[in-house]
Amino acid sequence: MxxxxxxxxxxxxxxxxxxxxxxxxxxxxxxxxxxxxxHAPYNRPPLSKEVMEGFAGGGMSEDEAFARLSLRSKLSPDDVQMRLxxxxxxxxxxxxxxxxxxxxxxxxxxxxxxxxPRRLPLHGNESIRHVLRGFDDARALAPMLRPGARMVVIGAGFIGCEIAATGRKLGLHVTLIEPGPQPMLRALGTRVAAAMAALHRRHGVTLLTGRAVEAFTPGKVILDDGKEIEADVIVEALGSxxxxxxxxxxxxxxxxxxxxxxxxxxxxxxxxxxxxxxxxxxxxxxxxxxxxxxxxxxxxxxxxxxxxxxxxxxxGAPQLPGFAPLPSFWSDQYGMRVQAFGAPALAETQTVIEGDLSQIGEARVIIEYARGGALIGVIGLGALPATIAKHRARLTAALSPKENA
Amino acid sequence: MKVHVNIDICLLHGQCVIAAPEIFSFDDNGDLVWVAEIDDSQVADAEAASDACPEQAIIIG
CATH class of the missing domain: 3.50.50.60 (FAD/NAD(P)-binding domain)
Structure with a gap:
């Protein structure tokens, strides 16, 4: 049958x-x-980081870049019909x-x-406006990332912050515009987001928070306070x-x-x-x-x-009830790993339990996130996973009981 | 079955240690260590670890 x-x-x-x-x-x-x-299935995270760096820096051909991304599969060609x-x-x-x-x-x-990617509903500068989600987006953006070029990144979420960091590494002038009060605020919470803002500024990014883009004029981005920023390349990173x-x-x-x-x-x-x-x-x-x-x-x-x-x-086989994966995410910016477990975005309070946020990027910092007094997430900044592991174990223990509630 | 980790591309995400703690762990220096030879009962865990690796650094077989 x-x-x-x-x-x-x-x-x-x-x-x-x-x-x-x-x-x-x-x-x-x-x-x-x-x-x-x-394209055959591929991995997206390196597009804003190491693959973009190699790609734009000229050290990596398109084929080499795609080879780095291509997802290894357990499937043989007869297993599925692919319609790409x-x-x-x-x-x-x-x-x-x-x-x-x-x-x-x-x-x-x-x-x-x-x-x-969500796009800005504004006209103008179409030839230099980019987004970054897929391989073709990266292929279009990479040649624009030349040393000395002026890049304006709109939106300081993870993609925006990563491409800003990559741009600085490649020798671009980078302006990062964020409508909210801090970069990556929702995901990281106020204190860590403020520390990340300091990290970007220390690395030479002009970070403008609380500002929205009002219009584009040829080669320029116009902000809602009237400020005009000259741009050779614009990246829209306003979420999805x-x-x-x-x-x-x-x-x-x-x-x-x-x-x-x-x-x-x-x-x-x-x-x-x-x-x-x-x-x-x-x-x-x-x-x-x-x-x-x-x-x-x-x-x-x-x-x-x-x-x-x-x-x-x-x-007709029975299926165990319940789906409760432990979320985790990471980001790499200026050679520093941001590693999160749990749901820091749902937290009400943040406590630095190791290190000092003023030392961000120089020494490891570990932050615990809590809601209703209970541990709900942990983030390590520049911390090896081995050093976060014991905190993750505490988190897992704190989260498990609710599975049976 | 053999477990191979390409340590040149490993970026120490540590996802394998979560997915298959009996096979992958960190030593006192924070380096990744793993069981190189696994039996059939561990293959599913090892494959879950391989799938969980954002760098595709783990090969089972």
Whole structure:
């Protein structure tokens, strides 16, 4: 008997890991992996850091850069049907509709379409305005990052801060504009964000906080206080939007990503699951509020969970309840690692438990984050993972009981 | 099965130590150490560690 037809839409980390896990658990399944980009699955984090540095600095060809990113896969060519270079445009009860009008018949659909950069709704300077999400974005941006060039980065989240740091390393003049009071404020909290602001300034970045871009004039960025900044290259790093338009009409809750239950099943839709950046799920380690989590670790966790769910439903095997991955994220800026575990963004208080934030970038600093008096996250700055490990163990112990609540 | 770590590209994220603490750990110097030869019961954990490595530095097989 033929196995189920499973279509995974999105051929990045989450889609690839879902395909691998499904191949292992449902050998009879017929799996199709769809990607709108022409590239085989690849890893995105180095695009703003070491690969951009090598790429822009001239030491790395496009092929070498892609080879560094390419995701190693456990799949052999016969395991899945890959359809790259064409987006899915819709979903109906029979399957997934492609941009060329064809239908891919599907018993199960896994949405892994990820996010795209938010753009400023302003005209002007189109030829020098860039975003950084995919390999093609990096390929377009890299030749602009020449020593002495003036780069204006709009948005001081992680991507904006990383590209600013990379720009400084490459010898550019960098102005970083952030509408909020500090860079990476939501993720890091006030004290650590302020220390990161100091780190950027110490490395020569002109960081302007509390400022928004009002307009572009030829070769210039105009701020809301009237200030004009000359720019040879502009990077818009203002956060992201989930790619869920193609799921309109599926019945799923698409108010921010795709609302899923603890099995990655989309609420309100039939045989639809979501994984990776677009999956909005409640994590019982913290509370019952569903959130999207744009960390690198989530695609792997959610892909395995989604594959388990489909396998359980196809085989009738029982599935353990609960999905409670420990979130973690990292960033590298000026050779300093920012390593987080847990959910610092949900914390009310921050306590430096090792080091001194005024020494950021020079000596290790470890910060604990708490909510309601209970440990909820830990961040290490310039700290080896081995030195954070004991704090992570305390965090894991503090978070576990709620799993049974 | 053998566990190989390309230490040249390892950036000490430590995700393998979380995914498979019986196979990967840090020594007193903070360097990564691992069990080079694993039995079948440990393969799933080792593969989870390999998947969790942001640098793809771990090869099982």
């Amino acid at each position: 033929a196995g189920p037809q499973i279509t995974i839409v999105g051929a990045s980390l989450a889609g690839l890991r879902t395909a691998e896990a499904l191949r292992a658990s449902l050998p009879d399944a017929s799996i199709t992996l769809i990607g709108d980009e022409p 270079g064409m987006p899915a445009t819709g979903i109906d009860p029979n399957g997934v509709r492609m941009a060329d009008g064809t239908l891919i018949p599907s018993d199960w659909v896994v949405a892994a379409t990820g996010i795209r 939007l989930p790619n869920t338009e193609w799921l309109t009409g599926s019945g799923a809750d698409l108010s921010d990503g795709v609302l899923v239950d603890d099995r990655m099943l989309a609420t309100g839709a039939r045989n639809l699951l979501a994984v990776g950046d677009i999956a909005r799920f409640a994590n019982p380690l913290f509370d019952d509020v569903p959130r999207r989590v744009e960390h690198w670790c989530i695609p792997g966790f959610s892909a395995r969970r989604a594959a388990e769910t489909i396998a359980a439903q196809e085989t």
